[in-house]
Amino acid sequence: MTRLIAFWLGHRSELAALLGQHVLLVAGSTFVSVALGVPLGILAARRPRLAAPLMAITSIVQTIPSLAMFGFLLPVPLVGGVGARAALVVLILYGLLPIVRTTIAGLRGIDPAIREAGVAMGMTARELLRQVELPLALPSIVAGVRVAAVVGVGSATIAAAIGAGGLGEYIYRGLSMVDTTVILAGAVPAAALALVVDGSLLWLERQLSARRRSRSRLMAVTMAAVIAAVVLLSSGAAARRVGGAIVVGSKNFTEQLVLGELLAQTIERETSLAVDRRLNLGGTLICDRALMTGDIDVYVEYTGTALTAVFHQPIVTDASAVFDTVRTLYAKTGRTLLPPLGFNNTFAILVRGADARSRGLRTIEDAARESPRWRAGFGYEFVERPDGYPGLSKIYGLRFPDAPHVMDLTLSYRALASGQVDLIAGDATAGLIKGLDLVQLEDNRHYFPPYDAAAVARAETLLRYPQILTALERLSGRVSAADMRAMNYAADVEHRDVAAIARQFLASLR
């Protein structure tokens, strides 16, 4: 608890910015959902033939997991990509269903005698809608807005995966650092925000549905509007982070966050350019797309990952051959691969230290003998990648009785240490290897290709700001595997601040 409060106090301007972004995401998407959903609902209530397919479509949209939806949208021009825009699109789509549904329900629930009275009085369709139908359906519509907004607060945390910011950034950061304090630092305000949104919209709903003097209804609506405006303006002010010329990205695990900070701080120190950090951007695919579209300018990739996952080339085990191939392929697509940083973050097949010692396990071959009695746990990427589990099991003849458990990469270390699984595929530089007493088995059949870390940047950016190239080249060959593991250890196990770790390391380089 005290750690949580200390964290908030230490990050208060960042917390304010993330909270502001979160509110803006939810408010903006809810606003558009209402603007689209209410007319759609009106249309559907009038034309029952339209209602069924419309409801079906919006229901289907809502059953798509939000992370999958972000994935679908990545390659879509205009609305897709990385950042707040794509997140808004997803949140808007999610918000539509409750609003369309309650608009239809609100309009259909109106007593036919009341509608007939209006028509018989000579109201036009528009007059009937504005003076009778919408006011009577309003409490129901507001109930839909409430659902949409509360769901939006939750879904917006996931938007951090595509760099849209918001409180989800802490949750993802905490997950990748396996640091509950950081997770809570994002989750608690998000939950509080959901409660506040729910409560205030419920209040508005009650004000509207209770039979009230029109003056007090008007007051309620005016008050709600004023509060909303104040909240939005302050969120807007808080959310405005320094808009940098150079955008540094990273994937969503500790090492990538540290490397992202290393790049960002190096650029900040060596050039006069402002840097915007879009760290924690989902997986390889998202970073690659973001670099292609220009949503980010530079991030750190691993040569083997680029070869197989980005360019879909067959696995090669010679490090310099891989580097040259990847550099050529990047160059063809307008990206420049900088010289390697100096460490190879290959996949590490890990077992508990206790098992390794008691059974004398040294190589993956040794582990293959044990595999019929073991359970394996792998990250999502490892299960799918061509240089991942399928090839590994073939080369080493791994025969696990059950299909490997697929789990979050960072959680798999804990799962191994606590005995839920017996073998995982981690990163060779993971700080947790040291922290949790895990042992890396030797890849004696040389299955894994090299994963030399190297910054990859948009060629266009480097041409415009050649000083970035000069600055980043200073890092070439300077980050050893031991350095990286120590920095990861500092973040994952000692729970130190990533920016501070990077700053300390850069200072030690001089």
Add this chain to the structure above:
Amino acid sequence: MPVPAIEFRGVSFARPGRPPVLDDFNLTVETGDVLALVGRSGAGKSTVLRLINRLLEPDSGAILVEGRDTREWKPIQLRRRVGYVLQDVGLFPHMTVAGNVGVVPRLEGWAADRVAPRVDELLELVGLSARQFAARWPDELSGGQRQRVGVARALAVDPPVLLMDEPFGALDPLTRAELHREFRRIQARLRKTVIIVTHDMGEAFALADRMGVIEEGRLIVSDQPEAVAASREPIVRQLLDAVPVVPRV
């Protein structure tokens, strides 16, 4: 010979796939008359009213309001000249009594300082104190009061024709008798052309200058109340027999 206020000429009307509601229906209502249309439930009485303000259109034949075919009228204009009181009133629950009564004047674009005195005048006309009732909400009214507000609303822009669909059907007998008296008082002042639909012969005798009896979509009798009372038509007799008589003790 002045033009009749309302005239049905050989009107047929059917819901798709159903037996006809009205079949070669003829009716004439002179200006200033109160006509009571009597018939069993489902005989087609309400359909007659909805054809007049063009909530429905006939399959064949013609309905003339003030000598003009309803299909030639602009529906909005027509409906502003025809007040309509429904059985369940249809007061707007989100508007006060004054708001409800002032709806049509506001639709007609009256200025607020003209609407307010008109609303007061109408409320007094239907026997409700404006000071006491104007700011109330529909769910704060009794059934009889709601009906009075419904009548006031229908009369707001002084339409020459008033249609009333079972206006007193849901009320207790005492309130109903009271509203019958009120109706006669108001009608004596306003001289509107009124069609009242009811299934209650007694109510028809209490209110009407002329009576029409509908059975299976046709007008089988249309005459003075005294003549109807003396009719030998079996259906009319049935309806007459249903009028409660206080037993002699």
